[in-house]
Amino acid sequence: MTLLESIERPEDVKRLEPDQLPQLAGEIRDLLISAVSTNGGHLGPNLGAVELTIALHRVFDSPRDRILFDTGHQAYVHKLITGRHGFETLRQRGGLSGYPSQAESDHDVIENSHASTALSYADGIAKAFQLRGEGDRFVVPFIGDGALTGGMAWEALNNIAAGKDRRVVIVVNDNGRSYSPTIGGLASHLADLRMTRGYEHALDLIKRTVPKAPVVGGMAYDALHGIKKGIKDILQPQAMFEDLGLKYVGPIDGHDEAAVEHALRKAKAFGGPVIVHCITRKGYGYAPAENDEEECFHSPGLFDPATGRKLAKGGGPSWTKIFSDELVRLGAERPDIVAITAAMLHPTGLASFAEVYPERTYDVGIAEQHAVTSAAGLAFGGMHPVVAVYATFLNRAFDQLLMDVALHRLPVTVVLDRAGVTGDDGPSHNGMWDMSILQVVPGLRIAAPRDGGQLTEQLREAVGVNDGPTVVRFPKGPAGDDVPAIERTGGVDVLSRSEDGDVLLVAVGSMAGTAVEAAKLIGAHGIGVTVVDPRWVKPLDEKLIGLAAEHRLVAVVEDNIRVGGVGDAVARLLRDGEVDVPVRTFGIPQRFLDHAKRAQILTDIGLTPQGLARDITAAISRDSVLEPTE
């Protein structure tokens, strides 16, 4: 039996001898590399958190003490130590989630994978402990340097610092990167602190040797210690944290388990809010990850563990790649176009634009709210910003889009990648709310391209709008083949037409291919279906009113929640147009979706040709809007 196999709970890690810990760390790394190479997931962040997490569970008493993981993508080691070894099922439906999960363990708290939240949770939990007379319990938020660039983290630090007697031990896992190197003033400050690591090693050497010197040792050490305090304040500008009222311990070598344990025990003894600043390396212990300049195997996809060679994803160009290439072309034609990313330059496809136009590309850190209002500023200054974020993360910046961009009718284009069901990364990563929450933004236009060809066309249309914000949204993965239109009426593309005038099927964005296939299946039952793509789903083209009036039933299918989505907007359009045709809406149900593959989830919720055909046919027979067919 390996050491790791003997670990079922944190107590099992506590009882290990220090000289057993390197073996445990090695076994953990081997398992992580193997599991992620075949399942996908986050490797770099977890390889960098091995010693930190072991030390956390040796010093604190989870779940009595609450260990919180910010973003949660780096909690694999925590899962192993708390007895979850089934990593062969990682991110699979019914298997281990890639993030903390309360259903899996009472050691887990935060299930939301949106960054920069852990410190706010910690502030609240610590207040609750105090109110309930459990002030002796510790709250230990584990937050990365990237997540620390999020505004919420600083709002929380401000409040945590005020709770002088609340036991909050903030562990900063500083590997200098989000995906790419972390940006901004804070990042350079942390870098300053990191750079003085050599200073710490020098001091540790002094600590270990000087006191042993005969006679003068003790006195010399005290003198040096006094000098150290002075030098430290000059060399280690951690004053920023201490000026906030937070004690600061560090910087510590985050791969030196004993040093981390020592620092955490020191922090525990403070009895109040304290930051323990640990320096780690993303991908530590696996050369292909350590040497991956782009993202240190942040989320490498599938790869050969022996060589680190990443396996091609297949399926043709992704939506992201098509967007990326078109933006570079637009950048050449439009010197006013600038690009903004929230610490996801490569994942959102802005890297190519940055390569050609570095001076017109801004990485603002994990700060979507700032990204959008900074874009408003750029637009006020005469530029046309393109803000590229994952759809789910736009939730963060709703007020900025509403009140800083739309209120001023500013020409900002927001490109939402990973819109719709994403699947593997669990409930908080699905981009399933954008077409509902954005319905209420006056003057904002939404494009939902149905394929790569339409993406390039509609992106051009979007950056051509200069009297208000535009949004272009598309899903994760390969764009697949283009879905041809047989005609365009107004702004609406007709994809397939039936003379029987039974059903008008409005297909939103990437659901077009599915809708055309469903129409064929329904047609086999003698029910005529006309499939249309509205292209711009806000505002809807009034041509839809006339098209609806020619049919007995309108069905709308979208990769967004049904509630408040495009389907509801179509129903409202027809009501306002006084066309009394029944409308049935098909989309994502109003619930959080457990992790699984995108295709599995789409099947589960009926967003497949078979599912749609079944449900639309049932809708017709139930509503008996037609003479029952033979």
Ligand SMILES: Cc1ncc(C[n+]2csc(CCOP(=O)(O)OP(=O)(O)O)c2C)c(N)n1
């Ligand atoms: C609000 C938000 N924006 C973007 C992301 C995408 N994202 C996931 S992990 C990550 C980088 C996190 O960096 P850091 O906190 O330093 O952790 P590390 O991966 O370096 O351990 C980003 C940007 C997110 N999860 N949440």
Ligand SMILES: CC(=O)[C@@H](O)[C@H](O)COP(=O)(O)O
């Ligand atoms: C944790 C996080 O928010 C991202 O790393 C997420 O895993 C993105 O995954 P994809 O880029 O594979 O959609």
Ligand SMILES: [Mg+2]
């Ligand atoms: Mg980091």
